[in-house]
Amino acid sequence: MLPEIRGLNEECGVFGVWGHEDAARITYYGLHSLQHRGQEGAGIVVTDKEKLRIHKGMGLVNDVFNETDLDRLIGDGAIGHVRYTTAGSSDFINCQPLQFNSQTGSLAVAHNGNLVNANATKRQLEHQGSIFQTTSDTEVIAHLIKRSGYPDVKDAIKSALSMVKGAYAFAFLVEDALMVALDPHGLRPLSLGKIGDGYVVSSETCAFDIIGAEYIRDVQPGELITINDQGIQSEMFSPASAPAICSMEYVYFARPDSNIGNINIHHARKNLGKVLAKESPVEADVVTGVPDSSISAAIGYAEATGIPYELGLIKNRYVGRTFIQPSQALREQGVRMKLSAVRGVVDGKRVVMIDDSIVRGTTSRRIVKMLKEAGAKEVHVRISSPPIVNPCFYGIDTSTKGELVASTKSIEEMREEMGADTLAYLSVDGLMEGIGREKVNDHCGQCLACFTGDYPTEIYPETDHPYDKVIGGK
Missing domain, CATH: 3.60.20.10 (Aminohydrolase, N-terminal nucleophile (Ntn) domain)
Incomplete structure (x- = not known):
């Protein structure tokens, strides 16, 4: 794979x-x-x-x-x-x-x-x-x-x-x-x-x-x-x-042309980028987004900061989901089959790389390395959601806490491991502001469990499994 x-x-x-x-x-x-x-x-x-x-x-x-x-x-x-x-x-x-x-x-x-x-x-x-x-x-x-x-x-x-x-x-x-x-x-x-x-x-x-x-x-x-x-x-x-639509629908899963709860996904992501720019500005020459779900947030970050938005990363649309990989070394290079850095955009530039989330951290590390190998002078990583520190039991493939890098490492440790010059996340309040939600009677209409650990339904002991074990699934 x-x-x-x-x-x-x-x-x-x-x-x-x-x-x-x-x-x-x-x-x-x-x-x-x-x-x-x-x-x-x-x-x-x-x-x-x-x-x-x-x-x-x-x-x-x-x-x-x-x-x-x-x-x-x-x-x-x-x-x-x-x-x-x-x-x-x-x-x-x-x-x-x-x-x-x-x-x-x-x-x-x-x-x-x-x-x-x-x-x-x-x-x-x-x-x-x-x-x-x-x-x-x-x-x-x-x-x-x-x-x-x-x-x-x-x-x-x-x-x-x-x-x-x-x-x-x-x-x-x-x-x-x-x-x-x-x-x-x-x-x-x-x-x-x-x-x-x-x-x-x-x-x-x-x-x-x-x-x-x-x-x-x-x-x-x-x-x-x-x-x-x-x-x-x-x-x-x-x-x-209490309504609790999954926050990651707005951040990542849904298509930009969809509306959920009368909120357009593209507009929500663009606003997340704008709030992220307000919370974590940085001096840079270009802003780029990891295709595809981070592009809207990258556009919003660029608009809010005045830093030009550029296509610094290109996705290969014609790579299938399966590919014969004869060695681990080739598997490690697999991300290059799907993403390419545009040298003419990033060479010699201070780059703000916008991504929507970090789960295990391996992909972010490879993308930062790719940008620097293409000549980027600095790479500043900005994430348009809060750190994912808790597993999801509702249909997302993060069923164990230990596999989430933000639950085991500090932001500085993650930054150092991925080789970025700076790393910053959106706050939980910034997430709700960007999407357009407000707390009413301690409820904001969204599930924030992967960020806060506040699950809208009972998880344990309903599953009869310890918190850290894989449960359910299709």
């Missing part, structure tokens, strides 16, 4: 459509726009009101689907999924959507997030006789639905949702309905849109633009929406808790 340019990966994206004659192709295009949320697998399930049909596979959306595959997926309702694996295997068997068949009907489910009580619930279900076919925490919800005892699938889903904890944006598909649900804290994004006489749901609003859909609103925390041929129905399956 080629080393990833970025240090964080988010699990997946979900998409759904109801009431469109070409639901599979609409979902295909929707998944294309969500490809940044997961590149290990993709899948689509459709319904023609009588049966569900599924096609899924490992790889990018383009690799998994062709015209013949889409022609076979006949129906006017569909859900789709793009997947990134954090813990657990990346085998085909875990590729989503997951489909389950029984004598009473079929159910398909796609999930973005992580259930923090999945392990304990799975052990209980196995004790009661359930047999699991995957290692995905998503399968837990299907077993809970089936064991609920409710003949109506909506009641069964509501019962199952009351028993899971953590982060989830679920899309469920049965023969005659599409249903979506968001956890009571709204940790993951999910939006509702309109396309012709039908409806669409998506992890990000950028998918609406590519298919020509109109954004209606965000799905609310604790809300279950049912869409069928009779229309759309909304109800609360749980009282909404």
